[in-house]
Amino acid sequence: MNKDVIPYLSGKGLTKIFGTSKDRTVAVDHVDFEFNRGEVISIVGESGSGKTTLSKMILGLISVTEGEIYFDGKIRDISSHKKREAYWKQIQAVFQDPFASFNMFYKIDSVLLDCINMRGGKNLPKDKKIELMAEACSFVNLKFEELTNKYPFELSGGQMQRLMIARIFLLKPEILVADEPTSMIDACSRATILDMLLKLRSENDMTIIFITHDIGLAYYVSDTVYIMEHGKFVEHGSADEVILNPKEAYTKRLISDVPKIYEPWDLSTVG
Ligand SMILES: Nc1ncnc2c1ncn2[C@@H]1O[C@H](COP(=O)(O)OP(=O)(O)OP(=O)(O)O)[C@@H](O)[C@H]1O
Numbered sequence: 087m088n089k090d091v092i093p094y095l096s097g098k099g100l101t102k103i104f105g106t107s108k109d110r111t112v113a114v115d116h117v118d119f120e121f122n123r124g125e126v127i128s129i130v131g132e133s134g135s136g137k138t139t140l141s142k143m144i145l146g147l148i149s150v151t152e153g154e155i156y157f158d159g160k161i162r163d164i165s166s167h168k169k170r171e172a173y174w175k176q177i178q179a180v181f182q183d184p185f186a187s188f189n190m191f192y193k194i195d196s197v198l199l200d201c202i203n204m205r206g207g208k209n210l211p212k213d214k215k216i217e218l219m220a221e222a223c224s225f226v227n228l229k230f231e232e233l234t235n236k237y238p239f240e241l242s243g244g245q246m247q248r249l250m251i252a253r254i255f256l257l258k259p260e261i262l263v264a265d266e267p268t269s270m271i272d273a274c275s276r277a278t279i280l281d282m283l284l285k286l287r288s289e290n291d292m293t294i295i296f297i298t299h300d301i302g303l304a305y306y307v308s309d310t311v312y313i314m315e316h317g318k319f320v321e322h323g324s325a326d327e328v329i330l331n332p333k334e335a336y337t338k339r340l341i342s343d344v345p346k347i348y349e350p351w352d353l354s355t356v357g
């Protein structure tokens with residue numbers, strides 16, 4: 087990494103402790119990171135390693151127990167409602183569980199209209215708004231005509247995740263945090279969706295933080311990989327460095343868990 091470049095988003099000693107002394111969980115334990123503009127970063131670790139907790143701190147959705155986050159060269163300040171809103175114009179998320187992310191009683195048209203309004207398009211003519219919404223839907227292979235007047239609970243999990251990515255297409259944030267963004271999408275559509283996100287990166291110089299337990303996926307999408315174990319980063323570097331030449335036993339184990347699809351299956355050990 088070029089040391090003269092100030093990272094776009096960074097963390098120093100970032101820590102999150104849930105609960106009180108008797109019943110406490112150190113979910114994220116003094117992590118340091120530096121993410122650059124336009125970089126695709128993957129945070130990889132097993133279930134419970136602290137990935138979602140870290141992403142929620144980055145997003146400003148939960149408080150930080152200890153440590154600092156720096157954004158665009160300054161300490162991130164989300165101490166007031168106004169400052170939080172300004173921050174959220176620049177950082178957005180696609181979550182593991184898309185159903186938890188929408189107001190269930192808010193029609194899909196309104197979800198997309200909100201995005202247009204947030205980007206200053208409130209006074210656009212109605213047909214222009216419809217054109218933008220239809221464009222965003224077709225970007226993720228959804229048909230806007232079939233979604234109008236529907237509620238989020240009327241969609242499948244995969245359609246919901248596509249809808250979330252359509253929101254990102256409209257919002258065009260500087261930073262996207264994608265927490266297992268394709269967990270509900272079949273393998274074939276998954277590659278397409280990931281390519282769509284990467285296209286957004288190349289068109290808008292978006293910084294993308296992928297959160298995943300799938301190290302194969304991390305290798306496919308990212309420039310830089312951070313490996314997380316029990317709330318700590320145990321190893322990080324370029325995707326090639328970390329995945330082709332892992333140093334830590336934990337990373338080696340994550341890699342060895344990936345099925346080798348090109349090798350013939352050895353069924354002789356199956357009992
Ligand atoms: N709100 C909470 N209150 C108490 N403990 C929590 C809370 N959220 C997370 N934890 C704990 O923090 C640890 C890290 O959880 P986290 O959800 O960040 O893991 P993760 O890496 O995202 O896992 P997964 O891959 O399963 O999504 C876990 O031990 C979890 O039980």
Ligand SMILES: [Mg+2]
Pocket residue numbers: 137138139182265
């Ligand atoms: Mg998680």
